[in-house]
Amino acid sequence: xxxxxxxxxxxxxxxxxxxxxxxxxxxxxxxxxxxxxxxxxxxxxxxxxxxxxxxxxxxxxxxxxxxxxxxxxxxxxxxxxxxxxxxxxxxxxxxxxxxxxxxxxxxxxxxxxxxxxxxxxxxxxxxxxxxxxxxxxxxxxxxxxxxxxxxxxxxxxxxxxxxxxxxxxxxxxxxxxxxxxxxxxxxxxxxxxxxxxxxxxxxxxxxxxxxxxxxxxxxxxxxxxxxxxx
Amino acid sequence: xxxxxxxxxxxxxxxxxxxxxxxxxxxxxxxxxxxxxxxxxxxxxxxxxxxxxxxxxxxxxxxxxxxxxxxxxxxxxxxxxxxxxxxxxxxxxxxxxxxxxxxxxxxxxxxxxxxxxxxxxxxxxxxxxxxxxxxxxxxxxxxxxxxxxxxxxxxxxxxxxxxxxxxxxxxxxxxxxxxxxxxxxxxxxxxxxxxxxxxxxxxxxxxxxxxxxxxxxxxxxxxxxxxxxx
DNA sequence: TTGGCTAGAATTGTCGACACTATAAGGAAG
DNA sequence: CTTCCTTATAGTGTCGACAATTCTAGCCAA
Numbered sequence: 001x002x003x004x005x006x007x008x009x010x011x012x013x014x015x016x017x018x019x020x021x022x023x024x025x026x027x028x029x030x031x032x033x034x035x036x037x038x039x040x041x042x043x044x045x046x047x048x049x050x051x052x053x054x055x056x057x058x059x060x061x062x063x064x065x066x067x068x069x070x071x072x073x074x075x076x077x078x079x080x081x082x083x084x085x086x087x088x089x090x091x092x093x094x095x096x097x098x099x100x101x102x103x104x105x106x107x108x109x110x111x112x113x114x115x116x117x118x119x120x121x122x123x124x125x126x127x128x129x130x131x132x133x134x135x136x137x138x139x140x141x142x143x144x145x146x147x148x149x150x151x152x153x154x155x156x157x158x159x160x161x162x163x164x165x166x167x168x169x170x171x172x173x174x175x176x177x178x179x180x181x182x183x184x185x186x187x188x189x190x191x192x193x194x195x196x197x198x199x200x201x202x203x204x205x206x207x208x209x210x211x212x213x214x215x216x217x218x219x220x221x222x223x224x225x226x227x228x229x230x
Numbered sequence: 231x232x233x234x235x236x237x238x239x240x241x242x243x244x245x246x247x248x249x250x251x252x253x254x255x256x257x258x259x260x261x262x263x264x265x266x267x268x269x270x271x272x273x274x275x276x277x278x279x280x281x282x283x284x285x286x287x288x289x290x291x292x293x294x295x296x297x298x299x300x301x302x303x304x305x306x307x308x309x310x311x312x313x314x315x316x317x318x319x320x321x322x323x324x325x326x327x328x329x330x331x332x333x334x335x336x337x338x339x340x341x342x343x344x345x346x347x348x349x350x351x352x353x354x355x356x357x358x359x360x361x362x363x364x365x366x367x368x369x370x371x372x373x374x375x376x377x378x379x380x381x382x383x384x385x386x387x388x389x390x391x392x393x394x395x396x397x398x399x400x401x402x403x404x405x406x407x408x409x410x411x412x413x414x415x416x417x418x419x420x421x422x423x424x425x426x427x428x429x430x431x432x433x434x435x436x437x438x439x440x441x442x443x444x445x446x447x448x449x450x451x452x453x454x455x456x457x458x459x460x
Numbered sequence: 461t462t463g464g465c466t467a468g469a470a471t472t473g474t475c476g477a478c479a480c481t482a483t484a485a486g487g488a489a490g
Numbered sequence: 491c492t493t494c495c496t497t498a499t500a501g502t503g504t505c506g507a508c509a510a511t512t513c514t515a516g517c518c519a520a
Contacts, residue, residue, distance in 0.1 A: 018305060018503070018504095019503080019504075020503085020504095043470090043471070044471075044472075045470085045471070045472095053504080053505090054504060054505045054506070055472090055505085055506090056286075056503080056504055056505070057503080057504070057505095059290075059472095059473095060289075060290075060293060063290060063293060063294070064293070064297065067294065067297040069389075075248060075472090075473090076471085076472060076473075076510085076511055076512065077471090077472080077511095077512070077513090078471070078472065078512095088388075088389070091387045091388065091389045091390065092389055094332060094336065094387055094390065095329065095332065095387065095389055095390045095393065097332065098328040098329050098331060098332035098390075099325065099328050099329065101328060102324060102325065102327065102328035106324065157321045157324055157325065158318075158321065159299075159318070159321045159322055159325055160321070160324065160325045160328075163325065248473070248474095249473080249474075250473085250474095273500085273501070274501075274502075275500085275501070275502095276501095283474080283475090284474060284475045284476070285474095285475085285476090285502090286473075286474055286475070287473080287474070289502095289503095305502090305503090306480090306481055306482065306501085306502060306503080307481090307482070307483095307501090307502080308482095308501065308502065
């Protein structure tokens with residue numbers, strides 16, 4: 001769980017200075033890191049004790065986790081860390097295809113030159129990492145997600161950006177942790193990133209959307225075949 | 231506010247039997263009906279008293295409303311009914327275009343014949359209502375939303391359906407209440423509904439998506455022009 | 461040994477209470 | 491009369507406590 005502090009970059013209506021906000025962040029980290037295993041029960045009193053807090057802020061944090069899909073909740077039975085099924089994973093990717101396609105389209109007409117430059121640099125760095133680590137294993141903060149996050153924010157649509165960054169990406173990380181069958185399509189994915197970046201740099205929203213949707217659909221297809229043949 | 235009971239059809243992880251769930255539903259209704267005006271403060275003690283409950287479930291309901299975008303929250307300042315700006319309205323419609331486009335695409339390959347028939351019947355009924363009320367004023371439960379809700383559920387993607395039905399449609403209703411400038415494009419919208427339904431009936435997902443996106447983009451354009459020329 | 465039942469412990473949903481903060485009313489100074 | 495400060499009021503964030511419910515462990519019977 002480590003120290004929370006302000007790892008979260010300024011972005012949305014998350015933090016606040018409240019205790020509940022810190023608990024939310026710590027619990028999120030614990031779930032995504034696997035410290036809290038999928039299916040594990042989240043006992044309010046236990047968590048409260050372990051943080052030296054009372055149950056009220058813990059409850060609040062847990063309810064927010066539920067809202068974000070990281071825990072499941074049953075009345076009078078409390079919360080458990082979510083265990084997304086393969087079907088849920090696939091469903092998530094369908095929605096992601098739609099939303100990130102739109103994000104890429106908007107980013108193409110909204111991102112400024114400096115932002116595009118940052119994105120290009122990111123892709124360049126990403127290439128280096130792939131050469132060093134060809135397996136394409138998923139890192140803690142994988143550059144893949146960084147790329148997509150940057151585009152989401154670059155769309156200039158705060159609703160879209162928050163949905164993607166706060167709701168979808170954490171949930172996706174949890175899905176990937178559970179269904180490891182799919183391995184990163186390192187080089188291909190990188191090439192697709194490059195082309196998406198080009199389209200955005202040329203302010204070609206239509207193309208950017210098509211490429212982004214293809215990119216995500218390819219990942220989804222890879223997952224689907226990996227699931228079909230164990 | 232009327233009686234809450236079980237207006238919500240079975241669909242998602244909403245209700246539960248808890249008091250907080252009932253409060254959430256009642257507050258949602260109050261906000262969408264205008265009983266609680268946009269910008270109005272939501273005082274936890276006041277609401278708790280008016281419902282004969284304590285603050286705990288009220289807090290929970292309010293936090294959920296915040297998560298769904300119906301109220302804004304400031305630390306140590308409490309909640310106020312959201313006042314979506316025109317920009318937010320437009321941003322919401324961009325995301326909606328992406329998500330409903332995907333919903334229509336999926337519905338085309340997922341809806342069964344009986345569901346399609348229901349959809350067709352809905353559109354037929356809708357026509358009657360338009361003839362009777364050509365202004366296309368927004369009704370309490372407007373058939374427009376019913377149509378879109380049915381497609382969202384028909385997508386067979388629970389994540390997408392819940393996002394649309396629970397998060398987007400209420401928020402959209404609030405937006406429409408605030409920015410009345412846009413009037414329903416009754417007949418045109420109906421014709422578009424008809425064509426979308428046809429595409430779904432023919433299991434043409436690609437076409438259904440295109441038509442749905444056009445449909446929503448047209449509504450967005452109408453809003454934009456209405457905003458530009460007051 | 462296995463299955464179902466019962467008593468106990470633990471947990472959840474809700475409540476009332478208290479410090480700290482923000483807001484609003486009222487008075488003093490200019 | 492306006493502006494700033496003071497003070498009272500109301501509200502939020504958090505806490506500990508209790509009833510109702512659920513899970514668990516142990517016992518009894520087959």
